[in-house]
Amino acid sequence: MMMEKLEYTNIFESITEDPALAADLQFRSDLLMTLIDILESKGWKQAEIAKVLDIAQPRVSELLRGKISLFSSDRLIGYLAKLGYRLRPSMTGDQTVICAVEVERDVA
Structure with a gap:
């Protein structure tokens, strides 16, 4: 008997059948990974x-360990703002939505 192969474009679709929840989890994951990259590039201690x-x-530790369930999208966007970054969503000519993370001011 051959098993059906499941394919997902969003890994979170494998843990929920709710597309809105899967999209939220993916968005928070992307934000969290971006924050971690920024923080690691600064070389700061916790x-x-x-x-x-x-x-x-302890909250910093949870953030750096990727504890996605503990952080809302709003909270993560707020952390980006405190670091001097903002999200800038836009749409290209071919209807592709992109979301850039841009530096607004440098936080040393």
Whole structure:
């Protein structure tokens, strides 16, 4: 007996049948990974991150460990703003939606 091969364009579709929830989880995952990349590029220690983001050090640890279930999209976007970044969604001529993360001001 041959098993059916399942294919997903969003890994979160494999854990929920709700397309809105899968999209939210993917968006939060993308935001979280972007934040981690930014923070790692700055070379800050967790105490420095906590001060800049105005959060407790254990929360920084959860963020850096990718605990997606603990962070809302709004919260993650707020962290980006505190770091001097903003999301800029737009649509290209071929109707592709893109979302750039842009530096608005440099937070040292």
